[in-house]
Amino acid sequence: MSQAVDLPTAELPVQYKGWSGMWTFAVYDNYPIPMLLGEDLANQVRRAKRVGMVTRSQTRQASRPIPVPEPSTEAPSVLPETQTEVVDPDSMPTTETATASPVPGPELEQQPAPASATTSSNSTPEGASEPELAEAKDSHTQKAQPEPEIPSGAPAESGSPATETTPSPTSLPEGPSPSPQSEEELVTPASREQFQAEQEADDSLQKAWAAARSTPPPLSSSNRSRFVIDQGLLYKEILSGGHREEWQPQKQLVVPTKYRGKLLSLAHDHPSGHAGVNRTKDRLGKSFHWEGMGKDVAKYVRSCEVCQRVGKPQDQVKAPLQPLPIIEVPFQRVAVDILGPFPKKTPRGKQYVLTLVDFATRWPEAVALGNTRANTVCLALTDIFARVGWPSDILTDSGSNFLAGTMEKLWETHGVNHLVATPYHHQTNGLVERFNGTLGAMIRKFINEFSNNWDLVLQQLLFAYRAVPHPSLGFSPFELVYGHEVKGPLQLVKQQWEGFTPSPGTNILDFVSNLQSTLRHSLALARENLKDAQEEQKAWYDRHARERSFKVGDQVMVLKAQQAHKMEASWEGPFTVQERLGAVNYLIAFPNSSLKPKVYH
Known part of the structure; x- marks a missing residue:
């Protein structure tokens, strides 16, 4: 039976990838393994990673010192029917690793105050919960931009703990920290004399100094910029404005390399609202200048971890189109899916x-179902394959009904290779998804016109679909399966108007020979038409696509399948590429998590 036990507390130092501080833990020495008992730090980490904005009160709270209660030396009060044990903090077993590691963030500035723990004689302590992962949809991975190294002498800021960078003499400052900056951090720690000395000593500014000392010509329509020296400081003067008559002289202070990182942080991070490249560049350009500032701004903004998390899903870069394989044998490979549920059940x-x-x-097939349990789906597929034969390959999504043990046994028994589409990437199973859209629209129209009896006319709807030539193949599914056009209402009307004359009968051998020849010819033409159509579609789609690839070990962001709130970040990560599984699919691993690696597109 569980017991509520009052425990003393002790402070322990915790360090985690750039963050360090004192954390309050409960003291208990009867656990079977050494561990730290305190508030669930993993949940704190998860909530901190989801912070999309920082309020003023959070900023003030972050800089306010927080009192930490001293460990209790008095015996704790004993509740009725409760055994209470006081443990000396010095007798606490030591451990090399904490059960969870906090990261900087406004919520982690508040110290937890654990006062009691619940134990059970037949239970073991549970590990800290891991950050949640929402699976991705449409173009599910984007590379987590590495955050450049801070130049020598520039103030350091907290960056993403999951991204490693290589120092470079010309690299940019590290990406922004999700935690707010205090007012003291917003001021660059340099006096006028120090800044002037840095300007004069910076090798990248020597050409600008030389141009300024050589008596530059005045500003004009043909000379809209120049370097000048004003009271010992180096400036760039430009004529800015829209039309020529609106041009106004503007002085931009030239920034040495040492202070560029801090300015980029102030212009983009808190409190500047994580603006885009153009707005950040415009904000800096009003007062400052250095050679290559536009490129530095673009690189800094794209390496911002906060911006990568919150970036819009529609901002993702399109990868080149991957056409479906051309299958030559009918029913060698089929795609299967489930459409529904519809608003209400049929009678x-x-x-x-x-x-x-x-x-x-x-060729499409469809079976009305009352539920989507694996046994129901298994029986429906068996009925279909009894008519068309068992395929070599079957492509489905990752729904539990298709991955159940019953289905896997069915595939194994009949020698079917089960292919699973990438989660949340419907284009992988686009053939049946497109048919679902057409069939669903037909059913909805029928429901509105003839009440809720669509299941009685489902086969008639399939007949109408099979009789229409497919735009990519040039033939109808009926022609490619049976070798002749289907005789429908329109053909009957035409024959009646033309005066139908039955063709003379043929023997069975001639009929079979003619049918085989017709099918071979039709399928060959259909393959050629499909190949041409795919080439045209790929050329059209790839106009705005860009080839991109990831290497094993790369850090990538994963697009969330769903957002609990519209203000929540759209991307999660960074996570690690564990394996490349083709041209566009990758196996993504989740370090420090119990989640198994998953395939993303």
Whole structure:
């Protein structure tokens, strides 16, 4: 039976990738393994990573000293029917690693105050919970931009603990920290004399000094910028404005390398609101100048961890189109999905549709379902394959009904290779997804017009779809499967108007020979048409696409499948690329997490 035990507390120093401080822990010495008992630090880390904005009160609170209670030396009060044990902090078993590591953030500035712990005689302590991961959708990974090294002498700021950088003499300052800056940090620690000395000593400014000392010509329409010296400081004068008559002289203080990192942080990070490249560049350009400032701003903004987390999903870069493989044999590879649920069940209890499309002929099949349990799906697929034969490959999404043990046994028994589409990337199974859109629209129209009896006419809807030539193949699915056009209402009307004359009968051998020849010819033409259509589609799609790839060990951000709130960050990470699984798919690992690696597009 669980017991509430009052425990003394002790302060221990905690260091975690650039953050250090004192943390208050409860003291207890009867656990089976050495551990630190305190508030769940992993939850603190997770909440800190999700902070998208910092209020003024959080900023003030971050800089305010927080009193830490002294460890209690008196015996704690004993609750009724409770055994209380006081443990000397010095007798606490030591451990080399904490159960969770805090990272900087406004919520971590508050010290936890654990006062009691709940123990059970038949339970073991649980580990700290790990940060949650939301799976990605559409172009699910983007590379976490490495945060450049701070130049020598520049003030250091906290960066992403998951991104490593290589020092470089010309590299930019480290990316911004998600924690707010105090007012003292917003002021560059340099006097006028120190700044002037840095200007004169900076090698990158020597050409500008030489130009300023050589009596530059006055500003004019043909000479809109020049370097000048004013009271010992180096400036760049420019004519700025829209039309020529609106030009006004503007003086920009030339910044030495040592202070560029701090200015970039002030112009982009808190309290500047993490603006984009152009706005950050405009903000800096009003007062300051250095050679290559535009490139430095762009590199700094793109390496900002906060901006990468909150970036809009539609800002992702399109990768080149990956056409579906051209399958030559009918029903060698099929794609399967489930459509629904529809708003209400039919009188026969149907609310879903199992859909199947053949890669070679685009022949569709559909079965109305009352539920999507694995056994129900298994029976429906068995009925379909009894008519068209078992495929060699079957492509599905990662739904639990397709990954259940019953389904895996079905594939194994009939020698079917089960292919699973990338999670939250519907384009992988785009063939059946496109058919679902068409069939769903047909069913919804039928529901509105003829009440909720769509399951009775589902096969008639399939007949209408199979009779229409596919735009990429040039033939209808019916022609590619049966070798002749289907006789529908329109053909019957045409024959009646033309005066139908039955063709003379043929023997069975001639019929089979003609049918085989027709099918071979139709399928060959369909493959050529499909190849041409794919090339045209790829050329059109790839106009604004950019080839990009990741290497094993790269740090990447993962797009969240869903956001709990519109103000929540769109991306999570950075996480680590563990393996490349093709042209566009990667196996992503989650360090310091119990989550298994997953495949992302």
